[in-house]
Amino acid sequence: MSDQINFSNSNKSNNKEPLLYLCHRIPFPPNKGDKIRSFNILKKLSEHYDIHLGCFIDDAFDKQYVGTLAKYCASVFYLDQHKTIAKIKGLTGFLTNKAITLPYYFDKRMQQWSNRTLAEHKIRKVFVYSSSMAQYVQSKSGGLGDEYNSLERVIDFVDVDSDKWRQYAEKKSGIAKWFFNREYKLLAREENAICAQFTHSLFVSADEAKLFRDNQPQAQQTKVHGVLNGVDVKFFDPGADFSKESLVPDVPFISFTGAMDYWANIDAVLWFVEQVWPLILAKQPDAVFCIVGGNPSREVSALANNKGIVVTGRVHDVRPFIEQAQCVVAPLQIARGIQNKVLEAMSLNKAIVVTTMAMVGINAEQSTGVIITDDSNTYAQACLALLSEPPKALTNREWILAHFTWQQTLQPLMNYFSTKESH
Structure with missing residues (x-):
């Protein structure tokens, strides 16, 4: 299933510039690692931009929260992602010599919505969360998608995903080792291509940024930055009121x-x-x-x-x-x-x-x-x-x-977007 929801509430403002935000998983509720970061970045960007969010929903539990995003977005387009079907799609990467991650997250409906949204709202700025979503605003070989080159594109890789596959490969043998090594090499190639095209590439820490930066040509290295994760210190406060959970043991x-x-x-x-x-x-x-x-x-x-x-x-x-x-x-x-x-x-x-x-x-x-x-x-x-x-x-x-408060860690984020006046 796909759906587009336009929010006509006070969050949408004529004083804000529109921004396309592409995310591989709905950034709410912030109850797991990637969603905690993607939500807090969304929240920060919504202070400055009218956000048009495109995302997948891979857990039916999360669909109830789409309406909650009205507080942060001008519109939301989502696609239900069925993991079995996505895995089958991913395997088509073997036919095209691509990392399986790319077809796993590709859907022509997301591409059509993204192109339409860019045109209708005259969007010049794009924020991409995770390398798998860059393909929707990425120039392809043979001149396809060259119109995306005029966009200001910032990507949050979060982690060097290709290196996770390398680590997985080290723990495997036989066909599994070959499979993970293949994904590592092809995804690393894709990450490098994205970095070359995009305005800035962000990572979750200075260490992670350095790991990626050291493998880039010198011309690309100044575009790679670390933006730390944070924590909601009001929610994760020992003095806060917690729900009663029946499964909490009554012994140490x-x-x-x-x-x-x-x-x-x-x-x-x-x-x-x-x-x-x-x-x-x-x-x-x-x-x-x-x-x-x-x-x-x-x-x-x-x-x-x-x-x-x-x-x-x-x-x-x-x-x-x-x-x-x-x-x-x-x-x-x-x-x-x-x-x-x-x-x-x-x-x-x-x-x-x-x-x-x-x-x-x-x-x-x-x-x-x-x-x-x-x-x-x-x-x-x-x-x-x-x-x-x-x-x-x-x-x-x-x-x-x-x-590690979000207010501290996301302070540099807006430095990676030009101001309206600079255009």
Whole structure:
């Protein structure tokens, strides 16, 4: 299904310049990593522009929130995305020598709406969230789409997605290794082509931006920037009122939060349960580990059969599972960018035990209540210590307030768009 909704409320203003915003997933509700960032950027841009949003909805649960976007958008066009059909479409990339990500997210109805919206509203500025959506405003070989070259196009890659595929390939063998390596190389080629065409390329941290910048020709390097993620410090405030969640254990527990159909999160909890959890149970047999997040995969759901493990699925309010835990873990083995789960736990001033990858870009090693280790034995010992005695005088929230509020992190965003007067 597709639908276009025009909002004729006070959000639309003749004083605001129109802007096309293309996003691979509806940026509301901000309840998972990519949507938290895409929503907060949308919110910031809506202060300056009349936003015309084009997006996919890949979870029927999210459709109820389309009307909520009236507060931030002049119009919204969305397409229902059925994952099985999208995967089949993705496989056509093998016929065209493209990364499967591109046909996975291509729909001619989105292309037609995008072109029509650009023309009808005389839009000169475009913001693209994720590399998969750049194809709708990208010039193709043979002169196709050259009209897009006159647009001011800013893309938020967020992470170097191609490098995730490289990391996946390292963990595989045989045909799977070949498949992931192919996607890594083709997606990297696409990312470079986008950077060459677009006005600015944004990434979620200075580290991520440097990784990408170092692989670009010198002429492109000044167009690559880091714009940090933030956290809603009013929502993730230990003094806020939380919903009552029936699945919160009434005994000391450890928690992990995240979208549980995302491979990096699945891989993280599998590693923790296989490598760390038995060591914890050996010393504390009544310990409980809560895996909190929507759409748990088959492998994650099966973990509930293990002693002391609770798999919650989607919850109304994630905060009680963080705030009431003895500690929060983020044992990521595959990662890019900044982990929102870590920022949220720190904003609630919880002690965290994390791997090196989970802390990239946050740089909070000096904060009390942050334990970083990649060794399973050390990881277990840290969790056991926090289970037996809650730490005192943590400074994790202070670190977040000093470095990671959205007001601070999105401050540079408007620097990457020219003002109306400069045209």
